[in-house]
Amino acid sequence: MSRLKAEHLYKVFGRRPEAAVRRLEGGAGRDELRADGTTAAVIDASFEVEAGQIFVVMGLSGSGKSTLLRMLNGLLEPTAGRVLYDGQDLTALSPRELREVRSKKISMVFQHFALFPHRSVLENAAYGLEVQGVARAERAERAAEALELAGLGGWETSWPDELSGGMQQRVGLARALATDADLLLMDESFSALDPLIRRDMQDQLLDLQTRLKKTIVFITHDLNEAMRLGDRIAVMRDGRIVQNGTAEDILVRPANDYVASFIQDVDRSRVLTAGSIMDAPGAAALGDAPATVSAHTPVAELFTPFARSGAPVAVTDDTGELAGVVTRDKLLSALGAPADAPEGAAVEAPARKQEVSADA
Ligand SMILES: Nc1ncnc2c1ncn2[C@@H]1O[C@H](COP(=O)(O)OP(=O)(O)O)[C@@H](O)[C@H]1O
Ligand SMILES: [Mg+2]
Known part of the structure; x- marks a missing residue:
């Protein structure tokens, strides 16, 4: 059984979203809907992620990546379709159950990671545990372990403003790792970093992954990053997944001219x-x-x-x-x-x- 499964997910912003889904199912395009002031952000997205995989969603800005990711952890309710996590339908949970799953089993790492300036690096890394109500001593121990994993051992008592941008992003990663969440959702987590530091972070993630075997959905607009990290890559265009395959599939058998135009320079x-x-x-x-x-x-x-x-x-x-x-x-x-x-x-x-x- 796959760890995470998206079934015919749609997200429509604007008026009468359900009617818009029916029109999309009938073959209407994103542009037709836009004329009525309705945005079809994600259209009929289906995929499965196996335990221990890094599943990358790649696409231009505006293609629907973040909206898709926010439906995977229930931050956004799908207009249609289902999200199954370990066979459990997230869309059917009560708000309380959903909060529970979201705080214990799923962690999110964003592009611009907001650290609390007046808390130490350790306290920042422990934040997710604090939200879960974990006792202080255990929090400190688990956060220290996570910082070690993220390559920040020795920085526990430092303040955020003593860290470089890359190191701050590592604190974000440590915060996600400390919660022991099995599913990591990473939205352009490395996109704001300089190329060299970004490569370092990619290496570190791959290295962590060989040890921790998390299930990761990683979003990027960068095809080279997608190809380095992804066990599978879904390419999005205008709200739709236009290809879902391995890096090699995409290089050797691009599904259409759009995908082919991306891989030219890889x-x-x-x-x-x-x-x-x-x-x-x-x-x-x-x-x-x-x-x-x-x-x-x-x-x-x-x-x-x-x-x-x-x-x-x-x-x-x-x-x-x-x-x-x-x-x-x-x-x-x-x-x-x-x-x-x-x-x-x-x-x-x-x-x-x-x-x-x-x-x-
Ligand atoms: N809350 C919202 N209300 C209205 N439109 C939105 C909202 N969030 C995203 N969109 C629109 O949905 C489309 C997809 O956005 P997004 O998922 O952020 O794309 P990406 O992450 O690939 O850049 C864009 O056209 C965006 O303007
Ligand atoms: Mg985005």
Whole structure:
């Protein structure tokens, strides 16, 4: 069973929303409704998120991402459709039950994280626990653990204004982690950060995720970020999910021209991993001491071993067992180069492309 499930979710702002849903179901577009002063923010969104997955929702500003996210934790009531969390219909809960689920099981991390200026970093991280009514000593212990996880060990007694923007965002993450909520909803949580710090935060989230195995819905307008973080990615356009797939699906099989226009500038060598392009072990003979990489290695890092010998590279899984092989031809074809490039042709890393962002 999936941890989180959205079934035909609609959110319409403005007059007579139910009537608008019926018109949308009948095929009316967002623009027709807008002419009547009605905004269809989310239209017929359905998807499932498995436990332990990072599910990314990617789309331009105004495409309905935040509205969708706020329906997932019951902050906004759907105009139509259902949200199931562990099989429980959130839309059917009483306000009291909903508050309970929201404070214990679901945590939200926003883009601009408001810290209380006159509370220490520890007290800020403990805020969610305070709301839950957890006793002071336990609060302090759990918040300190969460700060450690978020890379802020040692900063407990500092004040928010002593922290950089990136560190403040980590306090936000720590606050969410401290509550032990299993579902994290992250709305453009890293979007306000400088590119280098942002990358750091992405790495840290991926690292945390291998240990904590939360279920995460992460919103971004940045396709590179989506591809780095997402086990699955839903691309939204004008309120609708136009594609839902893995980073590789979206790169290799874009659902339409709209999605294709986004992926043009994505650096494939950083998105694709050895595990995503490998063949079964035995598909190609490995040498005596083959170069070995983990399945999570970006293919960009395979250029060095190939430049050295051209021989197939061994790929291991998380337990260190041989999981597959990557040949030079496979690497080239995955990157979109002709597979019949002359034998011995230099395999060079393409120049890093500029990071693309949907806002650009
Ligand atoms: N409370 C609201 N009332 C009216 N319109 C809204 C409201 N919230 C969002 N919208 C509209 O819904 C659409 C989707 O907004 P939003 O979900 O914030 O998109 P995103 O997060 O992708 O930028 C936009 O056209 C926005 O103006
Ligand atoms: Mg938004």
